[in-house]
Amino acid sequence: MHEWLIRLRVATADGSGLARAIDYSLHRWPSLIRYAQTGNLPIDNNPVENAIRPIAIGKKNWLFAGSERAGKRAAAIQSLFATAKLNDIEPAAWLKDTLEKLPFA
Numbered sequence: 001m002h003e004w005l006i007r008l009r010v011a012t013a014d015g016s017g018l019a020r021a022i023d024y025s026l027h028r029w030p031s032l033i034r035y036a037q038t039g040n041l042p043i044d045n046n047p048v049e050n051a052i053r054p055i056a057i058g059k060k061n062w063l064f065a066g067s068e069r070a071g072k073r074a075a076a077i078q079s080l081f082a083t084a085k086l087n088d089i090e091p092a093a094w095l096k097d098t099l100e101k102l103p104f105a
Contacts, residue, residue: 002029055082 009022025032035041055078065071081091 002026054078 005022005026009019012019012022035043058078065074084091084094
């Protein structure tokens with residue numbers, strides 16, 4: 001397939017959609033070969049992207065946290081929530097339980 005792509009690329013006009021697709025494939029050829037030979041690598045990184053999406057979206061909102069201290073608190077809370085999720089703990093229930101156990105003077 002690699003040799004075929006190279007032959008096809010030579011016969012393809014620069015800047016065309018096909019040329020860009022072939023260039024994309026050839027540029028990533030080592031990764032494609034590694035994926036094909038290994039067999040246990042995921043074909044994409046969608047699980048990771050889905051895991052960090054709330055943080056990426058939240059960054060815009062955190063700009064309006066009110067102060068640097070408030071932004072740091074929001075980041076700490078998000079870290080705790082992410083840790084709870086990674087440990088299969090429902091974050092809101094964990095937070096409620098934790099807050100109920102705090103001593104109040």
